[in-house]
Amino acid sequence: MDSQRIIVDALMITTVASLAYPAQGQLEQTQLAVEISGLSAPQGQVCLNLFNSSDGFPSNREQAVQTICIETAEDAPLVATFEDLNPGSYAVSVFHDANSDNKFNRNFVGMPAEGFGFSRNPEALTGPPAFGDAVFLVAGAETRIEVELSYF
Secondary structure, eight states, X not given: OOHHHHHHHXXXXXXXXXXXXXXXXXXXXXXXXXXXXXXXXSOSXXXXXXXXXXXXXXXXXXXXXXXXXXXXXSSXXXXXXXXXXXXXXXXXXXXXXXXXXXXXXXXXXXXXXXXXXXXXOOOOSSSOOOHHHXXXXXXXXXXXXXXXXXXX
């Protein structure tokens, strides 16, 4: 390895480390934009819960870092934005609250009656995924992810 390559590699490692581990007290706030696709109909609202641990994931809003609901739109892409986040690992759960009752409705046998989705779009055939199956990294000024809604 030549000395120029070593210097370039050292500079890259230092830069990445400073982004991932800034000086104490200097954590740079970031935002997360979540694009929601697969909406069955433009009615009601879409609610998102953001978690930074498995505690309460995916449905306990009380343990979510942030929770937001946005009105659906017929002609625009549906994007929800979480602001002022610390860099780190997160997971998002999403549901289409078609009747705007602020609840994730289920039918008489407990199956979801409204659309749902999770970050990283894991399959959820027999129940919700684990936090580890939906976790992703938020870093830099903005992180963008896409969540595809599923309906039964």
